[in-house]
Amino acid sequence: MDIIEELTWRGAINQQTDAEGLKELLNEKSVGLYCGADPTGDSLHIGHLIPFMMMKRFELAGHRPHILIGGATGSIGDPSGRKSERQLQTMEVVKHNVKCLTEQMQKLFGDSAQVTFVNNYDWLSKISLLDFLRDYGKFVNVNTMLAKDIVASRLETGISYTEFTYQILQSIDFLTLYREKDIQLQIGGGDQWGNITAGIDLIHRIEGSDVKVYGLTIPLMLKADGTKFGxxxxxxxxxxxxxxxxxxxxxxxxxxxxxxxxxxxxxxxxxxxxxxxxxxxxxxxxxxxxxxxxxxxxxxxxxxxxxxxxxxxxxxxxxxxxGEIRDLSADEIAEAFDKMPHTEISSEATNIVDFLVNNGFESSKRQAREDIKNGAITINGERRRELDIIIDPNEAFDGKFVVIRRGKKKYFLAVVK
Known part of the structure; x- marks a missing residue:
């Protein structure tokens, strides 16, 4: 299978601007392509992972992926999929997020010589207002912009000029990367179709209608029950x-x-x-x-x-x-129970019945005695059946935690103060 056939089998293609032309190009030579992520936060989530898995597949097929971190566009805000304006972030926050996302991407792609990382702040920040209007704005039709789904969906509630111009900035990205990096393909989520096609339109208006540039989007990921994945x-x-x-x-x-x-x-x-x-x-x-x-x-x-x-x-x-948690380290216990509600306890040694009731792990002493006698209580991975034993919070997991299990699945975490 070639790369397009593989992506089709994997169900990973939603739309293509020219399916036959792209397939022919990819079979002819090693192609430069890019996918972008705006630094709206200091971490990507698994929903963002899908297009970058695509980039990895292109890399393995011998092509040249470029990962764009939007240091400039991230300071503006993509209106895509939103019903209201984004809250603008300070440039200090944007720069911090750029650093974090770049490190994440570098970890995913390793030291591959085939993958290049770029930041659109490097070129967009150098364009003056007059240059923006004369060199790029003159080639963009407002009627076409208004017809794009990402803009049309916001017209009733309103959209600022700042977010309205986002697609022009992303179009300049594609044009710049085409000129400087020989990029011919942009990949993105389905909500990026309007931005991608705007970039292709700009390249064709400035560089010529016969220039071979393409767009490809991935499908929206839904679970079997119809809810959003991720x-x-x-x-x-x-x-x-x-x-x-x-x-x-x-x-x-x-x-x-x-x-x-x-x-x-x-x-x-x-x-x-x-x-x-x-x-x-x-x-x-x-x-x-x-x-x-x-x-x-x-x-x-x-x-x-x-x-x-x-x-x-x-x-x-x-x-x-x-249930054999005794083999886990304190750090592993912390990781395993990170999102679980916990109870803070003192470091004093206490009778097991009092320990369970006073810290809220059992509703009454009668219930605690019954569960202990029935072998339903495990403390730090050890089943406890005696009513007179003493629980010392300092004896396991570096004195940081006591892990209680009632029955087969019900765990409780006690954090030693």
Whole structure:
């Protein structure tokens, strides 16, 4: 399969400006392409990951990806998909976010000589107002801009001139990269179609209508139940391990619905058609084993966070499932229970019944005694059946935590003050 055939099989193509022309170009030579991300925050989330997985596939196919971080456009705000104006960020915040996103992207793409990182602040910040109006604005038709979905959707509620001009700035990006980096293809989400086609129009008006430049967008990702992909119960799933730990990240993928997992394997992994077909058969015949989900979680966690973080996430998962948490470090306990509600406790040693009741882990002493005698209470991975034992918060996990489990699945975290 060539790259377009592979992307089509993976269900990763939504729209193309000229499908036949692009396919022919990609089969002729190594093509320069780009995808951009505005630094509206200091981390990308997994919804942003989809187009950059596409860029990685193009790299593996021998093409030349350019990752654009919008230091200039990020200070303006893309109106795409929004019903109101964005809150402008200070340039200090924008610069900080640019640094964070660049580091994230460099981690994803490694030290590949095929991948180039650019920041549109480097050229957009040098354009004067007069140059903007004379050299670019003269070639952009306002009627065409108003017809773009991203603008038309805002006309009733109102749109500022600042956000209205966003598509011109992004068009200048495509023109600049075409001239300076021989970029002929822009990739983006479905909501970027208007911006991408505006860039192609500008290039054709200035450089000539026969210039070979193309646009390609990816489909909107929806789950089988029709809801938007990319969030967990705790909110967005971030690529920054400080915002979403590798363990939480791994758990997000391993808990995917059987109806979605094959689609996600095609989108988010580099497994072959044959490997995915085998996993699809496993889902059909032995769904309870969740082999496809485990492989999905393994592949995506390794790609985003690396092998060491993957092994740690797998270890935490295994130990929590088996209840053998004594083998976990204090840092691993902190990661595993990061988003779980916790109770602060004193460092004083206490009788187990009093410990459970006074800290709210049991509703009454009678219930606590019953659960202890029935073997339902585990403290720091050790089942406790005696009513007279003393719980010392300092004896495990560097004296930072006490982990209580009631039954097979109900965990509680106590943080030692």
């Amino acid at each position: 969030k967990s119960a705790g909110g967005a799933v971030w690529l920054d391990p400080k915002k979403t730990s590798p363990y939480e990240f791994y758990q997000f993928w391993i808990n995917q619905d059987d109806r979605d997992v094959i689609k996600y394997l095609k989108y988010f992994t580099f497994l072959t058609k044959e490997e995915i077909a085998e996993l699809e058969e496993e889902v059909a015949k032995r769904p309870e084993k969740r082999l496809a989900q485990r492989r999905l979680a393994e592949e995506v966690t390794r790609f985003v966070h690396g092998e060491t973080a993957l092994l740690s996430a797998q270890k935490i998962t295994e130990k929590l499932f088996s």
